Amino acid sequence: MTHGKAVVDAAVSHGFFPPRHTVEIADIAELDAGVVRMTIRDPYIAAHGRPAQFVDFFTHDPMKPMPRPFGISEIQDDLVSFIFAVVGKGTGEFAELKAGDVIDVMGPLGHAFDTKAPANYVLVAGGLGVPPLIHAAQHIAGDENSESTAVFGYRKNHFADEYVDRYADRTYSIDESEGNVVTLLDRIEDELKSGDLPPVILSCGPLPMMKAVASWAAKRDIPCQLSLEQRMGCGYGTCVLCTTDTVNGRLKVCADGPVFTREQLGWE
Amino acid sequence: MTHGKAVVDAAVSHGFFPPRHTVEIADIAELDAGVVRMTIRDPYIAAHGRPAQFVDFFTHDPMKPMPRPFGISEIQDDLVSFIFAVVGKGTGEFAELKAGDVIDVMGPLGHAFDTKAPANYVLVAGGLGVPPLIHAAQHIAGDENSESTAVFGYRKNHFADEYVDRYADRTYSIDESEGNVVTLLDRIEDELKSGDLPPVILSCGPLPMMKAVASWAAKRDIPCQLSLEQRMGCGYGTCVLCTTDTVNGRLKVCADGPVFTREQLGWE
């Protein structure tokens, strides 16, 4: 991967953020039907990526030039992992790649969850919203002043439990046969309230789920940070194609977010 | 190469000509700077290809959707060879392919040289016009009533001599340090006239060269068939993008040609 390294080194040595560059795929595997975990070797992203930050991925097909942004799910040494769903032809192409293949990426992009305050971070993920929360668990595991409680909801298979289990202090998960993440939050409400550390919710998932989580948090006055998704044009804030309405106006999901507080979004 | 075979078999079993299909590259090598010889495994084209017929090649890059037509240079069993120049990004991509890679093709297309009459076929090629004349030599070598005399002109390296030498009864070649194909034709004029078989010129190469050859032939009343090149849109006669002016009007190079007689072209 001399090429990718040369581009990154040139940018960094001139004081700039690395542009799009080519990296090697170290590992790729299907976790569940249509759910893929991909690991790339990228020292720069590995060194700088924080939970809820994402990376632009580019297909090898010039007919599909737009970036596909994926949230970082784990970082180990130079290796950075992602979990994504095969939702179209672009992600379908990614799923066909093999370890040793190369891929173009750019990142890390966006703002991370704020996990500076000592807290019991409640990591609430739905479906393919799991990556930033696995990464948050990993990040918080390195912080002796905080702990994490994973609350993961799935449609069917609990495909990400084994990854978040590596780092979270507690993992609760549920699938549609039994309920959703709010079902779980209700169950553990007393536990969260009685803990030594104040709970802070970090969440990512489908919009209705996140709104329900924000509402649950609002009623209990628990701080809540939400990582949004939107169709993006660039991922780094130049095109203003991925916006969300906030109390401060229409903001860019990629560069002003993807993390917004419940208050910023005005979700009750 | 099940796929290519399935497409071809389906078409043929229904009485149709095979559409575009995927084949394996059996061999690829650089003959000279920017000159590549590629061999594909294609039983259908191998069985049906005749000298001056060509095959549409397609890049793997959907940004370059148009066919690149290459003349057949040799056929051995299921293997069909081509010689082409790297003149742009499409041919540049082909040159990067390796044996074992696949490529989309369609053919054989166009009309072949007419070599039915017993004759001494004088195969006059310039530069990258060599493929159909190597194939003509191969074809004529299998006809006990005719013989062939190769007259090849190069800019510098005589990269195709070894291929035509396999089949031609005589090979003469020249490069720009010494002259051109007309220089050679002048040299062997007496030999051609004194042979047992009447000479018939088949030619392919740059337009000025072919016009010079046609003029040489006209002055000596030697029949002359010329295989033309033109930018093509489809290669099979549907788009009418590759035309040449003839005494019968503007005709399609791909489907009415690529072979035209000197008389059809009205070249004096």
Place this chain on the structure above:
Amino acid sequence: MSMTATAANPETETVDLYDHEWKHPTVVAGVPWKNPVGTASGTFQYAAVRWFYDVSQLGAVTTKGVSPVPWEGNPGVRTAEGPACNINAVGLQNPGVDHYLVDDLPKLKKIGANVVSNVAGHCDDDYAEVVAKLADSPADMLEINVSCPNVGAGGMSVGADPVALSRLITRLRKMTDKPMIVKLTPNVTDITVPARAAVEAGADALSLINTIVGMRINTRTGKPIIDHVTGGVSGPAVLPIGLARVWQVRSALPDIPIIGIGGIDTGEKALEYLYAGANAVEVGAAALFDPVAPLRVACELDDLLDDRPELAAKLAEGKTWR
């Protein structure tokens, strides 16, 4: 990554291509099509395509534009490649309507094809002369190509001049009862203006889009690749533009039958046009890159419509999604 992934939809090119039984017909201006996929004019020559498949299997076959007398078209290099597109400057070369009436048309009708005869002209009289001859022919539909440079529109295409277009279509309408499609050029400010002019003058259907003006330059010589300088862009690149034009015309004219054209090389892209409001589609440039592309698109679309019974039912009744 599979090397074949970018090839011409190899995964769908199976034996079914030649034995497909059509499930989802459409109706365009009262004319039944066995499926919603036809060829686009200028990309179909029966003498070339007949070797590759039974063209009567298509919803319709739109033949190359015919003029009153043979036209030689443009000299020299007529084509260039652009990113995901072809640029063509044929100049409407064709052997003339008389040849068409004794050659392509009877041959296509003999095999049972649904034939749309495309008509070209450089002035109103040209069109009238061709339509007069086609009026008594076995052609199933006429398609009037109003993108040619026209003396009656000051050298511009008559399709870009609503007054000239109205005058032309009004005249042609009186000459034939055959369903008459007007093929619109996208090289206009507001395509709903010529669309409305054509319909009010008597067009039974609209087809769109024709090609978009484009060019390439050889950076070694600094000169245009095509001798005519500019040509018409078609191919995958124009898909979003064609879709938007069909959407706009359908929004302006809720009832007129529309044939969508532009960048279609899969059944799924054809489906986008149907959702945009088309009754049928035509496959153009894709056929240059694989002769069986129109048939493959028809097969793919036919299967995609299995899962969309509401859309399929509307098409079968001559109605559209929007």
Place this chain on the structure above:
Amino acid sequence: MSMTATAANPETETVDLYDHEWKHPTVVAGVPWKNPVGTASGTFQYAAVRWFYDVSQLGAVTTKGVSPVPWEGNPGVRTAEGPACNINAVGLQNPGVDHYLVDDLPKLKKIGANVVSNVAGHCDDDYAEVVAKLADSPADMLEINVSCPNVGAGGMSVGADPVALSRLITRLRKMTDKPMIVKLTPNVTDITVPARAAVEAGADALSLINTIVGMRINTRTGKPIIDHVTGGVSGPAVLPIGLARVWQVRSALPDIPIIGIGGIDTGEKALEYLYAGANAVEVGAAALFDPVAPLRVACELDDLLDDRPELAAKLAEGKTWR
């Protein structure tokens, strides 16, 4: 086949990107550019791009269109992908000219960038208000975006209405001596008509093309992907269309400075525009897919011009190839 072959020109992305010394300047309407490559409006936000390279290295930086007051733009999904293109429907979201005058513009001037300030408006008064404020600013050039829907042109873009365009540019011309570029929309029948109207009303230069109207449809829902339905197509797919428009305008107006825009993502494609008659180019969508694309194009073009001394000399004098 190399897997990297389709990546963003990796072979040229070397360290030179950050240490390039410019050899071939151009002049646009009297303003020197250190190279003929700028950014296209709407694809450049200083706050986003500044992290990736020194934007003062570009020939010019064209900032996002500013309006008299902040605009929120369109809600919901604003973008879709097409074959080799992006479709955008931002709706000209921007924080307004007052913010621009205290934020982006001074920051860009502080680092020495050559700034083209793009101006947007929904009526003539909007444009006038912005131009009045920019007239006394350190902006190097103004670019008037006449593709916005305009109440003075009946909701159409003022760039598609030569009378409205002439009225607008005549008014703005009186307000400033700054070099004024008019950015033309390609969504017109004959782009030379608004081009001539703009120049006769006092435009110092023209930039073209703006985006082309397009759309995509989700075949699972049958609905448009973008909430605004249609958007503007840009990216590699539009190259041949942009080239043809530049060629046409240059043919009609031999002396007006032209900035070519549309589908440029390599130095070679930029070169095509220069051969078509442009004095300079702007790189747009390519910057969405790689922030350094404009700089890379500038470096590639600078090297390509080494072998084209005649063209380079003309550009340096403010002249063009054609």
